[in-house]
Amino acid sequence: MSISFTALANESIRHLAPYQPGKPISEVQRELGIKDVIKLASNENPLGASxxxxxxxxxxxxxxxxxxxxxxxxxxxxxxxxxxxxxxxxxxxxxxxxxxxxxxxxxxxxxxxxxxxxxxxxxxxxxxxxxxxxxxxxxxxxxxxxxxxxxxxxxxxxxxxxxxxxxxxxxxxxxxxxxxxxxxxxxxxxxxxxxxxxxxxxxxxxxxxxxxxxxxxxxxxxxxxxxxxxxxxxxxxxxxxxxxxxxxxxxxxxxxxxxxxxxxxxxxxxxxDDHDHIEATLNLNREGMQYYKEELTKMHIAFLPPAGNFMTIDVARDCGAVYQSLLREGVIVRPLTGYGLPTFLRVSIGTMTENQRFIQSLRKVL
Ligand SMILES: Cc1ncc(COP(=O)(O)O)c(C=O)c1O
CATH class of the missing domain: 3.40.640.10 (Type I PLP-dependent aspartate aminotransferase-like (Major domain))
Structure with a gap:
């Protein structure tokens, strides 16, 4: 190739690390051949759209x-x-x-x-x-x-x-x-x-x-x-x-x-205007957050004081390896190495079934 787009790009873009999004479900299904995959990696609404x-x-x-x-x-x-x-x-x-x-x-x-x-x-x-x-x-x-x-x-x-x-x-x-x-x-x-x-x-x-x-x-x-x-x-x-x-x-x-x-x-x-959906989402989130707090405490896993619809947890070991093991269990979360937090994972609050699956999988892989 006689043209270098990298050389032609603005200096500030050349050194920019691309954003690392949560892995899509379809990608994990394709790569690991697992059908039953849940995504708790992008803080989406577990009840779906309004x-x-x-x-x-x-x-x-x-x-x-x-x-x-x-x-x-x-x-x-x-x-x-x-x-x-x-x-x-x-x-x-x-x-x-x-x-x-x-x-x-x-x-x-x-x-x-x-x-x-x-x-x-x-x-x-x-x-x-x-x-x-x-x-x-x-x-x-x-x-x-x-x-x-x-x-x-x-x-x-x-x-x-x-x-x-x-x-x-x-x-x-x-x-x-x-x-x-x-x-x-x-x-x-x-x-x-x-x-x-x-x-x-x-x-x-x-x-x-x-x-x-x-x-x-x-x-x-x-x-x-x-x-x-x-x-x-x-x-x-x-x-x-x-x-x-x-x-x-x-x-x-x-x-x-x-x-x-x-x-x-x-x-x-x-x-x-969908007040029922808003209320159901907030209630589910409260319930899920409480469940995560209790289960993680029982497992002696430290977590940051939560807010929003996610939990940030310290697995006290390489989060990349834990993330990969969870993927093999069909659970997608977000490793925080890119943020300079190499032992932390971020997990979204999902449906109660999803939350339970995450906790069971985490227990298994740890
Ligand atoms: C703190 C924060 N700001 C902004 C966004 C982006 O949201 P949007 O989907 O509206 O682009 C996110 C998405 O995760 C977020 O966590």
Whole structure:
């Protein structure tokens, strides 16, 4: 080959490690010849998609030849109603990961600093580096985003901070008052992406931040939410950002006109209204988390204080080997070596049958 695409690629992309997603079920079935495989690797909804969303997609099928509404009017109305905000504060994206990229595209100039926590969600690095932003990694404190160290890392070159609350994969999170104290001290022209992918699972936590209130006090915040977790629509790719209208205006200028599928938008509207599915998901998650905590404690396996819909556990040995053994049992989880946690696995909370299967398999392989 007389052309080197690697040499031609932007410097910042050449050295970028590709994101390692959870292994798909079909791949494990193909590679290991096992039929009965369960996936607890990507924090998906074990109950599947909201039934109301499925019905809405069926109704939308006849419209598939038409482009979607580029303004996302109906979904923005539904989100605006839910949050009691104005539709011009909303930006839609194909999942929150696509919103991180839009934010990078709109706001990060080559060479500017973007602060990410040590165990911060991997996509933050990608969304920074593709725009030639400079990733500044702040060492974690108690597995979470060290806000004090972040304030110290801020310089005139800092453009943006990615803060997942709770964080994936460590589940660490900050409460409302802690974030207020942080924003009080942070220069007001630094954008903070408050990634709330798991916020809906935090309803039992009294001090979980009221991010709408934070945004009203600190307009430099961009909140991101997803339909991939609570609503079970990860395969459709749909999420949204809430911000000051001027930030949303900038984001909507860089978004491609038809960045969100019509099926995704109708499904999202229906899912917001599917209170039975939401309640069933939260109840199952509570039950599963309690079960994991009890079983792991009985097995003397350490785990990080959980939040969201997953558990991060320390198997106290090479997690890659444990991961491979679990695959042979037909159980897909996520090894965290890539995050610099070589003895940790992340396991999603599934149905109770799936949770039991994971625990039995873990017991067997350990
Ligand atoms: C913390 C965090 N943020 C964002 C995402 C991306 O979600 P989406 O499916 O909306 O792109 C995930 C997905 O696992 C996540 O864990």
């Amino acid at each position: 039934p109301k969303a499925l019905a809405a997609i069926k109704n939308q099928i006849n419209e598939l030849a038409l482009y979607p509404d580029a303004s996302g009017h109906d979904l923005k109305q539904a989100i605006a109603k839910l949050w009691q905000i104005q539709p011009d504060q909303i930006t839609l994206g194909a999942g929150s990961e696509a919103l991180f990229v839009l934010i990078g595209q709109a706001f990060v100039k080559p060479g500017q600093d973007v602060i990410i926590s040590q165990y911060g969600f991997a996509t933050f690095t990608i969304a920074t580096r593709i725009f030639q932003g400079n990733v500044v990694t702040v060492p974690a404190k108690e597995w979470g985003h060290d806000l004090e160290a972040t304030l110290k890392a801020v310089t005139p070159n800092t453009r943006l901070i990615f803060l997942a609350n709770p964080n994936n994969p460590t589940a660490a999170w900050h409460d409302h008052d802690t974030l207020v104290k942080f924003f009080e001290r942070l220069p007001s022209d630094i954008i903070v992406v408050l990634d709330e992918a798991y916020a809906e699972f935090m309803t039992d936590e009294k001090n979980y931040p009221d991010s709408k209130k934070l945004l009203s006090q600190y307009p430099n915040i961009i909140i991101t939410r997803t339909f991939s977790k609570l609503h079970g629509l990860a395969g459709l790719r749909i999420g949204y950002a809430i911000s000051h209208p001027e930030a949303a205006d900038m984001l909507n200028r860089v978004k491609l006109p038809f960045n969100v599928a019509s099926t995704a938008m109708v499904a999202a509207i229906a899912a917001l």
